[in-house]
Amino acid sequence: MKKLSRRNFIKLSGSAAVASAAAGSGLLAPGTAAAKAPAVARSRAADLPKPKGPRAVVLGGGWAGLTMAKYLKKENPKLDVVLIEKRATFMSCPISNLWLVDLVDLEFLSHSFLDAARNNNYLFFNATMVDLDRDSRRIYTDQGHLDYDFLVLCPGIDYNYKAIGVEDPEAEYKLRQNYPAGFMPGSEHLSIRNKLEDFDGGVFLLTVPAGNYRCLPAPYERTCLIASYFKKEKIKGKVILLDAHPDITIKKDGFHAAFNELYKGIVEYKPSFEIKHVDPDKKVVSSEFEDIKFDDAAIYPRVRGAKLLEYLGLADMKNPQMEAKIDPLFNNVVGDKRVYVVGDARPMPYSKSGNTSNSEAKNIAKVVAARSMGKDVTKWASPHTVCYSVVNMEPMEAISVDAYYKRNPDGSFAFDRVKLFEKRTAARGQATLEWAEGLYRDMFS
């Protein structure tokens, strides 16, 4: 860790003074570096060991970040890698639908960041990032600041409730707390599991958001599993799935088959349902044409890039997805080859899934490692999407998709080499678990 030199200190106090003066006069827009300087001046260096080589900091310990930290170290062992994560325990979003209905236990989803860091020779720093100064290459956290040579931001997603007509913060927080989406693991998932266990009958409502949302098949898988759970527990319930899209977004034949053959009378699928308003008190979701009443729900609003990126000025706020402004081939922030965004906050239309993030992170780790050694990677490599969806509990049966991406001459991306396996089988049900265990091994052992 760099010591604060006298000159830097003076520079800092100087800019802090300027900032408070400017803030007082209202001259500076909030979010500019100088306006944030007072917090900067108060910060002290994080209590981390001195870097033993060029420091690569990875922000966010999800599937992208964990893979990134491991493979950065693997690709260039001279890098001193630090993974910053605000949670103390990892809980997996992939496979969490299975846990909601008790097909796996919580141990299956929970993993230790300490194991991941120990086994792969990097540092786990349990802290929350609060600010970034790309000029001095310094990250500020609630546990002090640290300097980087390379920074990979893997902040994931946030929810956008305004996109489903919920403008009022009071209504939004009622939705967040009473009917959580369950796509950012932790309390949301625990809450949904409790809801299912306590559900006595009636309508359980789920939604599929517009745009590119986290885990395309997950809302359909969840629909199947909740319906399967109702059947098993003999709950007189119905699952209504409101889909913003005109049809199931992926593996549609496999899901339609499950809806029709296994869950007739239990699942009601309503495509092209554009949510215009939600009333959490009356428990009503409305489109322009129809009001749907529910007894309980997990309402998945539109997905956007993590708000952190917006705050750091790295998000494309003109796009409704509000994702990172980065080079679409190598993921660096435009004009800054020291800062990267990887994982679900990317703007490329890849599937926002665990396997995609894992494979993307391996590709980008090669790019960052090469650049850290004064070399470069010139060829774009496609991420790989492997995604199983369990559609039945007893027996546990799944469908799957295996796909890559290609770049069109106009620069847009499309699916490539897509293999769909839409006939539900018990073999694929077993493979679902092995798929997950393989990736947990990759990240944690």
Next chain:
Amino acid sequence: MKRRTFIKLCTSVTAAIAANPRLLAAAPTGVTARNRVKLVDAKGAPVHPDGLAVGQNYIFHYPFQGTPCFLLRLPAGKVKAGIPLKTEKGEVYPWAGGVGKGGTVVAFSAICTHLMTHPTDKLAFIHYYHGKDSELAGRSDVITCCAHGSVFDPAAGAKVIAGPAPQPLTAIVLELDAKDGGLYAVGTQGADIYHQFFRAFKRELRKQFGRRVAKREVEGTTTLVPLEEYTKQRIDC
């Protein structure tokens, strides 16, 4: 390693280099010589190439008691011994090939080089397809790992032909004994992922083999078992 095998290997290496002069630049990884272990059947008798069924998956453990391998008798005329292969680290090695008539009896570590999925006593997600297609590979005569979709060509040293695996399956070097004519495993070639494997599967290996057994080197003999007997459930994809 026996002198004869060594000479044979050198010959195939020379042939491979002649076919691909770039190999000279990168020194071949060659073979890691390990215990010379006799393959035996359930009755303890030596295993002869002619007694193996074409297309059947056989499992044996080598070089460690907890590391499963495939023994396969491939259809004749397809085996590309000496083909240059590359590890994840960029080391090039010419595949030692198989033994028996036409070199059709080949062996590979059954641990997927992607994320180490391997056949256990309960489940086999990775195995060889013959006489029926692997749906995922869209063809037969391949080793497919159903967990993440890696496909290997056993006739080409288990080279990766599709999916995320970064390197071929580790080859097991076989030889035929001059006296009993039986199969022996003598070494490995290519990827060395055993250390990672033992770390990642410590708990599972303890359950299947007992405490501290899996890491022990195999000595003397190793038993060959058809996959269907080794595992409760073979998963096809």
